[in-house]
Amino acid sequence: MTNYPFFSQFKYIIFSASLVLCSALSAQQQPFKKQSQSDFWEKVQFGGGLGLGFGSGYTDISIAPSAIYNFNPYVALGIGAQYSYVSQKDFYTSNLYGGSLIALVNPIEQIQLSVELEQLRVNVSVEDDFNNSSNTRNFWNTGLFLGAGYRTNNVTIGGRYNVLYNENDAAYSSAFMPFVRVYF
Template identity: 30%
Template sequence: MKKIVFLSLMFTGFCAFSQIGTRLPSAQIGDSKWTFGGYAGLGGAFGSGGGGTTLYITPRFGYKVTEDFEAGIAGNFSWSNSRYYSSTMVGVGPFANYYFSRSFFLSGMFQEYFINQKDKVNDVKYSGNESALYLGGGYMQRLGERTYMQIGGMYNVLYNRDKSVFAGGFIPHVGIVYGL
């Protein structure tokens, strides 16, 4: 059971982390303080190992409190299904980003996850919730007038290896941000 959960979460994480995210442009013309966007990913493993499909969506809605500080709410939805295992996770919580020198950023995000998993081989089900407090940061490279590439990572400081459904506490990320 633990091997299946570990492999499925690793697969989900790999698919999620390998995607490029985009913060969508403001809905208003001009210098709006609202930011909208998120990340999305779709992955699959095919072959004799059981195959599988993973979908990952993380919308976020923020407000630029100052030119360098953004706060808002983020959500996420991930769904995985294979011959041996299925999982659905929904998370929601606040986030804050501080940008300095338009080259670096610090980030914090709290997520409350609601989890449903099923081991199809042993017919074992799990439903529960887990809290995560991610702290991290990274580097931003300017790509255009209002477009940046972000490379960084976050660590869940509440991660407990013995109690968590997640395979690890560290989350690397790469994304494209528009509208900063």
């Protein structure tokens, strides 16, 4: 066999040149991680609800921030937190706090369907004026809400129904609840 030292060196030169060229081309592209981070945050919306109610000896304060991730114009998933304080002077005081997971489906632009799983810790204290005593209950309440609403821009107005509602151990007085949902 004849030895061709030029071709042997030529292979090394081509190999080295292709490595340098590939490295230079790769450096011109944006890193995948940065691109996916910006895409992720462009699809996230924040929102939630605030509630204030005052009356003669009655106070109701609630805050419920949430965030959703829009997979596409039709489907979104999100998480939320909630805290509520309700008090009727000389009768009733409650604190509710917990979190939720929500799935939103928009089959058409104006209609929004939702499924929300909510887990709340409920602390209730009821004053009994006749016996001069207090009854305290602390328990966990799980709700599975199915909802539907009319959507315009970032606002949805509708109702939801708790399919796990049990009036003996409930955090709410009714299984049906109206809602206003806002996401920015």
